Amino acid sequence: MIYAGLMPVSVLLVDDEPLVRAGLRAVLEAQPDLRVVGEAADGAAVIPLVRELRPDVVAMDVRMPLLDGIEATRAVLRTVQNPPKILVVTTFENDEYVYEALRAGADGFLLKRARPAEIVNAVRLVAEGESLLFPAAVRRLAGEHGGRHGNAEARAVLDRAALTEREAEVLGLMTRGLSNAEIAARLVVGTETVKSHVSAVLGKLGARDRTQAVILAYESGFVAPG
Amino acid sequence: MIYAGLMPVSVLLVDDEPLVRAGLRAVLEAQPDLRVVGEAADGAAVIPLVRELRPDVVAMDVRMPLLDGIEATRAVLRTVQNPPKILVVTTFENDEYVYEALRAGADGFLLKRARPAEIVNAVRLVAEGESLLFPAAVRRLAGEHGGRHGNAEARAVLDRAALTEREAEVLGLMTRGLSNAEIAARLVVGTETVKSHVSAVLGKLGARDRTQAVILAYESGFVAPG
DNA sequence: GCACGGCTCCCCCGCCCGGGGGAGAAGGAC
DNA sequence: GTCCTTCTCCCCCGGGCGGGGGAGCCGTGC
Numbered sequence: 288m289i290y291a292g293l294m295p296v297s298v299l300l301v302d303d304e305p306l307v308r309a310g311l312r313a314v315l316e317a318q319p320d321l322r323v324v325g326e327a328a329d330g331a332a333v334i335p336l337v338r339e340l341r342p343d344v345v346a347m348d349v350r351m352p353l354l355d356g357i358e359a360t361r362a363v364l365r366t367v368q369n370p371p372k373i374l375v376v377t378t379f380e381n382d383e384y385v386y387e388a389l390r391a392g393a394d395g396f397l398l399k400r401a402r403p404a405e406i407v408n409a410v411r412l413v414a415e416g417e418s419l420l421f422p423a424a425v426r427r428l429a430g431e432h433g434g435r436h437g438n439a440e441a442r443a444v445l446d447r448a449a450l451t452e453r454e455a456e457v458l459g460l461m462t463r464g465l466s467n468a469e470i471a472a473r474l475v476v477g478t479e480t481v482k483s484h485v486s487a488v489l490g491k492l493g494a495r496d497r498t499q500a501v502i503l504a505y506e507s508g509f510v511a512p513g
Numbered sequence: 514m515i516y517a518g519l520m521p522v523s524v525l526l527v528d529d530e531p532l533v534r535a536g537l538r539a540v541l542e543a544q545p546d547l548r549v550v551g552e553a554a555d556g557a558a559v560i561p562l563v564r565e566l567r568p569d570v571v572a573m574d575v576r577m578p579l580l581d582g583i584e585a586t587r588a589v590l591r592t593v594q595n596p597p598k599i600l601v602v603t604t605f606e607n608d609e610y611v612y613e614a615l616r617a618g619a620d621g622f623l624l625k626r627a628r629p630a631e632i633v634n635a636v637r638l639v640a641e642g643e644s645l646l647f648p649a650a651v652r653r654l655a656g657e658h659g660g661r662h663g664n665a666e667a668r669a670v671l672d673r674a675a676l677t678e679r680e681a682e683v684l685g686l687m688t689r690g691l692s693n694a695e696i697a698a699r700l701v702v703g704t705e706t707v708k709s710h711v712s713a714v715l716g717k718l719g720a721r722d723r724t725q726a727v728i729l730a731y732e733s734g735f736v737a738p739g
Numbered sequence: 740g741c742a743c744g745g746c747t748c749c750c751c752c753g754c755c756c757g758g759g760g761g762a763g764a765a766g767g768a769c
Numbered sequence: 770g771t772c773c774t775t776c777t778c779c780c781c782c783g784g785g786c787g788g789g790g791g792a793g794c795c796g797t798g799c
Binding site: 711 | 785787
């Protein structure tokens with residue numbers, strides 16, 4: 288599906304660099320179903336603009352002088368009724384702020400070095416309610432695959448980013464503090480097998496180690512504390 | 514009465530000191546009618562374990578780094594259907610927390626320096642529904658051992674049970690997925706210093722590695738997802 | 740004065756972890 | 770049939786992690 292509906296998707300750009308805003312505007316405005324309805328140079332200006340423009344999506348930079356994208360995301364989601372989707376624009380996929388943005392309630396992530404087709408895909412996806420929860424999705428969108436057109440392709444990527452049953456099972460045991468050897472004993476398989484699953488989980492989640500994977504599991508609601 | 518029934522009494526151990534857990538396990542497992550079905554290093558991890566293991570009795574330490582036995586007892590009794598009996602394990606018979614534990618709904622008390630026979634007796638009693646409601650009962654169980662404890666020891670326990678400011682700061686960065694080197698850069702200290710803090714945190718939390726520490730942080734509300 | 744705890748940094752050492760690559764068996768989809 | 774995914778297991782290898790010590794500095798408290 289290319290069009291989410293008859294109405295074009297309205298986007299608010301929030302970035303302190305005019306060049307980045309111009310680039311995003313050019314890329315997005317080239318699409319018939321996307322429309323940039325406003326720009327802001329800092330997170331501090333977001334809330335009144337959101338109230339005024341009612342955008343569907345806010346493309347939010349992380350690092351900004353006055354109010355960063357994390358705080359701005361928090362503020363928008365806390366104070367605005369029917370808040371827009373927040374697409375966090377980041378430079379590095381393993382940026383630690385990604386985790387904070389997750390907690391703040393961001394709906395997706397976008398790498399600045401992503402290609403135009405991937406950028407519009409990301410905007411469409413979050414507009415449709417899809418969550419690009421895991422940085423892995425960002426990496427794959429920006430990664431080896433062409434993504435010339437395609438939601439279909441983007442979805443395929445997301446599908447491959449989804450955990451298999453076994454991987455989810457392993458992640459579940461990881462979130463309970465088990466070591467690879469303990470997981471192997473529990474699942475009655477070899478430790479090398481567990482290592483394979485763990486590596487797959489880390490890769491798909493864009494996590495550097497099991498600790499980050501567990502954090503993502505908590506932040507994404509994969510496991511609920513208490 | 515030695516046997517409460519045909520089914521052995523299942524016990525969940527909750528103490529931040531592995532040594533205490535090992536000791537309790539050894540003492541209880543020596544009895545044919547008692548069975549240790551699980552261990553936790555902090556009150557924070559109790560609720561999911563209780564839900565999973567459905568123990569008859571929870572031997573709950575009072576002073577724990579993240580979530581103490583009082584709060585953990587309250588949480589279990591408030592959120593779990595058909596909750597287990599809570600046997601509070603304490604070091605000092607006149608511990609002020611004993612009275613709080615009473616109000617929280619604990620079913621019995623056990624002094625750490627009690628003899629093995631008294632420990633198994635206490636577990637059997639609460640399992641049968643008997644309440645060791647009053648500290649007097651604790652004193653009786655403690656027998657002649659009682660009365661010889663100093664405030665210095667109490668303070669040592671207190672101090673050891675809580676994270677220092679720096680340790681809490683380090684734990685906070687751990688819950689954001691940072692490595693030791695990244696934490697060191699953030700705090701502008703050496704990696705060896707961070708390793709010291711991390712080791713202290715792991716020790717106090719009874720966690721084997723940073724992943725378990727992060728899990729405890731989430732389960733205790735030290736960090737809140739979303 | 741002294742003692743103690745917290746913060747800092749250092750050493751050595753073992754090992755688990757994670758990356759990279761490969762490979763076979765089983766099952767489903769085309 | 771072929772292709773693909775999943776699950777399983779194996780190899781080598783480096784590096785981060787965690788345990789065990791110790792040590793100096795600097796506060797507070799006795």
